[in-house]
Amino acid sequence: MLGQFPHGKVHCSIAFDVDAQRYLLVSDSFSDILGVEATHLQQNTDFLNGIIAPEAFNNIKQLTNNLTEGAHIQINYTLNTNNRQLTEHRKLITDAITRHKILISEITGIQLPEASRREQFLNSLIDSQTNFLVRIDVEGNFTYVNPQFTKTFGYAWNEIIGHHFSETTIPQEVYKCEEAFVNCLENPGKIVKLIHKKPDKRGFLHDTEWEFISIIDDNGKVVEIQGIGQDITQQLHAQEEAMRIKTSLEALINNTQDHIWSVDRERRYMYMNQSYISQITYLTGVEPKKGDYSNKHAGFTKQIIDEWNIYYQRALNGENYTVISQSADPAGGRPLYFEVNFNPIYTASGEIIGVGCFGHNITSRLKNQQDLMDQNLRLRNIASLSSHELRRPVASMLGLISIMDRENFFNPDNEAIIGHVLTVSKEIDEVVRLIVDSTFVK
Structure with missing residues (x-):
């Protein structure tokens, strides 16, 4: 698409009938310059819709709505489709025949050479990184930071570039950064790792992890140090939480x-x-x-x-x-x-x-179970003694008492009955002793 144009300026003209809401004229170069198919015009009465940033689109739309007849505006924007930077001149006129308002757009841009396009692509790639990318000169001053760095830590470009790296480090850990810096200077080509806390502009601390390497010129002399880093604050918090849970779990397991x-x-x-x-x-x-x-x-x-x-x-x-x-x-x-x-x-x-x-x-549990079984056996034995051995002499005693002469206590037959009662009482006493012996564990 870009290769179809010679190096130099590119141009496209567009005429749009505002009252009829239709395009009157569109240059053949439209699709190649703006990086869209011809169907884009069929779907959008505003050809910039969807191919530039929403904020820029809204600003341009407001400027156009305020445009008076005969006046013109110059706008600049970058296309999302091919990253091309364009300049557009817009002018509002009235058609002499239809009396419709016509919006004239003259779009121009610079077609970059291949080397420039590659550089632009690389810069775009660097700027889109989610990791930090910084470069520091041999004096320890920042010469470059990527947008992710400024976005995370809240600094403006001029608050970082030309400033010493120690200004973005807490005092307690400056020595770590200095050791890594010296290590890079003294060992060209060696990757130096560093983990340290870096404050943002609001004062919040970020745990960061870095890999630094020195950049040398053709003579082997170190000219800069480049660092690639990332914010590992959330990662460390997750590790700390996992360790806390592990410690709590192990404490629970070891206390059982x-x-x-x-x-x-x-x-x-x-x-x-x-x-x-x-x-x-x-x-x-x-x-x-x-x-x-x-x-x-x-x-x-x-x-x-x-x-x-x-x-x-x-x-x-x-x-x-x-x-x-x-x-x-x-x-x-x-x-x-x-x-x-x-x-x-x-x-x-x-x-x-x-x-x-x-x-x-389960030693205690089994012992308790055995004790319960023994107790049940003793209770069954007591029940057996009560229902058989004890009832017999009791029945005999009740029988003897029933035939005793209560009206004439000195009846000679009472003496024999009382003797039998004494005998039965001894039998009852023996059964009671058996019950007592069966109740208590020996």
Whole structure:
């Protein structure tokens, strides 16, 4: 498109009937100069609509609306379509026949040579960068900053160019910048990295990350230092938040009495919370370390290792399950019981890369359950004694009492009945003793 014109001026004429809202004349060079197809005119009564910046378009439209007959204006704008800078002369006249108002536009521009266009393209590319680009002379003064730098830190061009780099650095970190500056001067071609806080014009601090390199002339002499940087404030905040969450989570995990650990496919420890480390150390006398092979732990017997290799393999095969593991307390040898849940660890693609384990000491729970079972057994025994052994002598006593002569207490038959009552009372006493013995744990 641009190559169709010789070096020098380009020109386009446009005549637009304001009253009829239609184009009367458009030069053949219109499409090539403005970088649009002919259909653009069919869709827009104002040919600049959509091909220059909105703010510039609104300003030009206002100037045109205020244009009086016979007057003319000169406007300059840059096209979005091909980045060409154009000058336009607009004049408003009245057609002698139709008495319609006609807007005449004469558009001119300079067709740049190929080298100039390349330079313009590179400058546009640099200016559109989201990273910072700066250049500093050997005295430490800024010679160039790109728009992203001035936009982020709020400085005008003249507030930066010619000023020393220390003016845009907090006093506490000037030494970092000076060390990087000297390093670049003394080591041409070496990339020097720098992370430091840089204040904007309002005083807010930005965490920035830079890479500096010296620029040398044909004689190998350093003439400037160029730096490419970026604002990593949000990135650092995100890292700090992630670290805070990680620290809180680890504190929570390490403050629980449950055992949490994981192993990779080779059975090496990937993670262990403090409870697990303390428990294994207590049971075996050897502290486990991250990265150690769990199946080579010095405190485990071969039987234990073989048993746990099976457990881990089941989880590595994709099974999620729970087992009850028994150990012996080194202090006294009493049995300890742990409920352990095994969970496969998957990657985002579904590959199993390890096993996550959660263990809980259930010794007290099992003891409570056993105590409850023993208590239930005793209650059943008491119920049995009450319903069988106790009811028999009580029934006998009630029978004896019923045949006793209450009107003549000295009846000779009463003596025999009272003897039997004493015998039955002893039987009741023996049953009561059995009930008492069954109630309390020996």
